[in-house]
Amino acid sequence: MDKLSNMSVYVKVVEMGSFTAVANHLDSTVGNVSRAVSALEQMLDTRLLQRSTRRLSVTDAGRRFYDRCTAILADLENAEAEARNALLEPRGTLRVHCVPGLARQLVTAAVLEYRQAFADVSVDLLLSQRMPNLLEDQLDVSIQIARVLPDSAYVSQKIGVSHCVLVASPDYLAQHTPPSAPEDLRDHQCLLLGTVDYARDEWQLKSARGDATFVHTGPHFSVNDMEAMSTAVKRGAGIGLLAGFSAIDDLRSGALVRVLPDYYSEERNVYAVYTSRQFVDAKISRFIEALKTHVGNQLAATAAALVGQ
Structure with missing residues (x-):
């Protein structure tokens, strides 16, 4: 068992007062529970629990360690909940790169519409002709116009077509x-x-x-x-x-x-490029949806008016 798992078991032991009760609660064995506590004591070189055949008692060091463990595990649970929520509800800062002409004509308006829908998201819009390195430049999305995107590890979605x-x-x-x-x-x-x-x-x-x-x-x-x-x-x-x-x-x-x-x-495709297909943050996925609606529809209407497509 790793350190955090052992800490979680130890907190349960202090709270429930019995190796057996914790083993039943975790659908484990008394031996596994005992080994988790012993591993912590060996790592800390400190006795956390006094054991007897009838009862367990927490040492002074064990009480202080329990207080620290509960705080650490609560912070970890909050961090996990916050990360899970980031996949569901847009929040935080969205850093977007876009080629200048498209940004001035269409994307800026789409960003403003997006912010009206998701006020908890701050958007940094950066304009440049060059294709950035999303990881090095700490960008979430790059909006590009190209016939074909160069091979890369990035993920892309087509937003529309431009002529x-x-x-x-x-x-x-x-x-x-x-x-x-x-x-x-x-x-x-x-x-x-x-x-x-x-x-x-x-x-x-x-x-x-x-x-x-x-x-x-x-x-x-x-x-x-x-x-x-x-x-x-x-x-x-x-x-x-x-x-x-x-x-x-x-x-x-x-x-x-x-x-x-x-x-x-010749037509050029407009792409939204981002770094990963898995666990896409909600602020990114919802922004790409907004691009398809606001930018994609306008591109389609313009193509219909000018080139009959």
Whole structure:
């Protein structure tokens, strides 16, 4: 028996006053109960109980040890109850990483909705383009956009699908003849989005007519942030590739205009990545459910509006 088990048996012996009573209570044997107490006495080099054929009595050292044991076992029971409850009721601090564009457009709103439902959870939302090390960075969830996630020991759940579309400002298109085919893009200022999952020097486009790849040459402007790209496009700098979730409000308001509206980028999956499939903390599992509801539904609606999916 380990130390904590022996302590638990010893507490029962003091409280019930009999090895036999404790053995019956634990569905064990008198010999096992006696050995548990003896093991503690040998470890402590101290007699805890005075034994006679008729009765047990607790020594002064045994009484002090009993008081300590009851406090330790109560703390352990509380810790176990708290840990079990963490799997049922969201509480504590949830540390979330997200790529910036998606965080600004969709995830921040989902976090606020989540906190309204679970006020006992504090959320730290960290924005970065890079894929973090969840363990080293002490993160609970990372929200990523990728065609395929790299192999890792992490667990992932798909939240939805995102596409990029070509857009420009009305002022830019008023001064330049809008392209009617992908090859016409060579006559335009093309603003390049360079992130982990987007090649900086080419656009791979899809449409019902077929696929097309446009390779950029010559002077250009490039950026690795979707919001900065949106700013550049709206200022009339040229044609840019924007994620549908980033562009759709400006397309609806007229601040941006779709270019080559039959074309869009290959789809990227939006994933929630976390560290373990077993014993997932409730704050994590409920947050992923919230992402599927708030972010996943908006991604689906945007895809339906822009690419017919």
